[in-house]
Structure formats: C-alpha cells, structure tokens
Amino acid sequence: MKVAITGAKGMLGTTLTHTLQGCELFALDREECDITDSATVCSVFEKIKPDVVIHCAAMTAVDLCESKQFEAWKINAFGTTNVAYASNKIGAKLIAISTDYVFDGELDRPYHEYDQPNGGLNVYAKSKWAAEQVVRSLCPNHLIARVSWLYGGNGPSFVHTMLRLADGSRSELKVVNDQVGNPTSTKAVADALQILLKTPELVGTVHLTCEGEASWFDFACKIFEIEKINQKVIPCSSDQYPTPAKRPHNSRLEKLVLKESGIFQMPNWEIALEEFLLSHNRQVL
Numbered sequence: 366m367k368v369a370i371t372g373a374k375g376m377l378g379t380t381l382t383h384t385l386q387g388c389e390l391f392a393l394d395r396e397e398c399d400i401t402d403s404a405t406v407c408s409v410f411e412k413i414k415p416d417v418v419i420h421c422a423a424m425t426a427v428d429l430c431e432s433k434q435f436e437a438w439k440i441n442a443f444g445t446t447n448v449a450y451a452s453n454k455i456g457a458k459l460i461a462i463s464t465d466y467v468f469d470g471e472l473d474r475p476y477h478e479y480d481q482p483n484g485g486l487n488v489y490a491k492s493k494w495a496a497e498q499v500v501r502s503l504c505p506n507h508l509i510a511r512v513s514w515l516y517g518g519n520g521p522s523f524v525h526t527m528l529r530l531a532d533g534s535r536s537e538l539k540v541v542n543d544q545v546g547n548p549t550s551t552k553a554v555a556d557a558l559q560i561l562l563k564t565p566e567l568v569g570t571v572h573l574t575c576e577g578e579a580s581w582f583d584f585a586c587k588i589f590e591i592e593k594i595n596q597k598v599i600p601c602s603s604d605q606y607p608t609p610a611k612r613p614h615n616s617r618l619e620k621l622v623l624k625e626s627g628i629f630q631m632p633n634w635e636i637a638l639e640e641f642l643l644s645h646n647r648q649v650l
C-alpha cells in the first residue's frame with residue numbers, strides 16, 4: 366500500500382513517518398508539495414499514485430490565524446480543497462486530520478461524531494470546518510479524523526511550553542482551568558491510523574483523541590508530576606489569560622464511532638503522556 370503524507374515535517378507528520386509500517390511511505394513537505402498550488406498537488410499525486418493520502422498540512426498556530434486570516438483560509442480551506450480534489454481524481458482514500466475546535470464548546474457533554482459543529486469560535490476553527498466540508502463534498506472515500514490538544518516530537522505544543530517555562534525562574538505559573546479537553550499524543554494518533562489503514566471500510570468522521578479528560582491546569586500538573594519538576598501551578602480562568610483567538614470551554618470528544626465499530630480504543634491520556642515523556646525517542650514520537 367502506498368501512503369502519502371502532507372505536512373510530513375510537522376509534529377504529527379514526523380511521528381507518522383517514524384511510526385507507520387507495512388506501507389510504502391511518501392513523506393511530502395511544503396517544498397515538495399505546497400498544498401496551496403493545485404497543479405503541483407495534482408501532479409505529485411499523479412506521479413506517486415498513493416492508495417491513501419494522510420493530510421496533516423495546515424496552518425496550526427491558532428492565535429496567528431486571527432492576524433493572518435487570508436493565509437489561514439488559503440492553507441486550511443483552499444489547500445485542503447486541492448488535496449481532496451487530487452485524491453479523488455486518482456482514486457485515493459483521503460484521511461484528513463481535523464480538530465475539536467470545529468465545535469463551539471457550549472455542550473455539557475463530550476461531542477460525538479454525529480453532533481453538528483457550528484464552525485467554531487476562531488479563524489483556525491472556521492477554516493478547518495470549511496476544510497472538513499470540502500473533503501466531504503469532493504472526496505467521498507474519506508475519513509475525517511478529529512484530534513485535539515496534540516503534543517509530540519519537538520513540538521511546538523503545550524507540553525514543550527510548560528517544560529520551557531518551568532526553568533526555575535518563575536515562582537508560580539498560572540494555567541487556565543476552565544477549558545477541558547483530551548490531551549493526545551501524536552504517537553496515539555499514529556498508532557490509531559496504522560490500524561485504520563487496514564480498515565478501508567471505515568469512512569466518514571472519527572474522533573481520535575486519548576481517553577479521559579483534563580483542563581490545561583490538570584495537564585500542566587501531570588507534566589510536572591511525571592517529570593518530577595517542583596513548579597507551583599495556579600489555576601486561572603480564560604478571562605484572566607486573554608488570547609487573540611477565543612477557545613471553547615468544552616473540547617472533549619467522545620469516541621462513539623470507535624466504540625460502535627469495536628475496532629480499538631484510544632489509550633488513556635495520562636498513560637500516553639507518561640510514555641511520551643519517558644520515551645528515549647522523544648524527538649520524533
């Protein structure tokens with residue numbers, strides 16, 4: 366099986382490149398395959414003829430997307446249009462990576478795959494929601510895999526930020542406690558995609574986040590506990606930590622499709638975090 370990965374030098378792309386086995390991998394970075402160039406995407410895909418495209422390329426800096434709106438729409442929505450069109454043209458299955466942020470977070474329970482997103486609270490979210498919609502309309506043989514609160518390899522991620530900030534120079538760190546989600550390692554997502562590559566009949570939308578939930582505050586405390594770092598952490602509200610992009614209070618994703626299909630379960634977030642932090646291969650996993 367031939368598998369092409371867009372955005373292969375990014376955090377998830379790097380882990381996928383080092384994890385996926387039993388397939389011929391084509392790790393495409395921006396230089397080889399700029400997804401905003403429709404002719405390039407078509408010709409690269411025509412040449413490789415992958416059976417599956419895992420589309421990781423995106424503009425992921427959520428706050429930057431607010432000030433660089435044009436670029437965010439160009440990469441996340443228009444770029445994904447090109448990837449979806451080219452995948453469909455060569456008959457490849459498209460596995461498109463999406464986000465918990467397509468939901469506004471107002472629901473009082475975890476969102477499942479059949480809940481209707483309202484497009485999200487910020488430019489990044491809206492451009493990713495548009496991307497989901499073009500995938501659905503342009504490439505029927507698709508799997509939209511929503512992930513959230515990702516960390517892995519060299520980052521950047523919340524884990525990397527916390528470890529950088531806990532350098533002994535700060536008596537306390539204030540961390541948001543009123544946003545709750547599923548911290549998820551790129552390794553857990555890559556392991557899940559390895560299984561899903563062998564499950565071609567699973568199409569549609571699937572949530573691939575770790576089991577269990579945490580606030581950013583809980584997440585930070587767990588990082589320092591595992592790393593045995595003595596850093597005081599103070600919970601604060603989103604209002605006390607304003608950011609250019611508004612974020613949902615409830616980012617929890619229910620893995621209803623995985624449960625219904627009985628294929629496998631995602632690992633618990635605390636176990637996945639410990640595996641990552643204690644891994645000798647932390648640079649790529």
Ligand SMILES: NC(=O)c1ccc[n+]([C@@H]2O[C@H](COP(=O)([O-])OP(=O)(O)OC[C@H]3O[C@@H](n4cnc5c(N)ncnc54)[C@H](OP(=O)(O)O)[C@@H]3O)[C@@H](O)[C@H]2O)c1
Nearest residue numbers: 372374375376377395399400422423425462464512513515
């Ligand atoms: N990180 C998270 O917490 C998170 C949460 C939910 C969902 N996701 C989704 O998960 C996927 C992977 O995220 P990630 O954290 O691995 O992101 P990442 O580390 O930012 O990687 C994204 C990659 O896309 C590349 N890219 C950007 N514009 C491109 C273009 N025009 N053509 C080709 N490649 C381009 C980037 O290259 P450059 O370095 O050259 O810009 C980068 O290598 C994304 O779809 C993201 O939306 C991420």
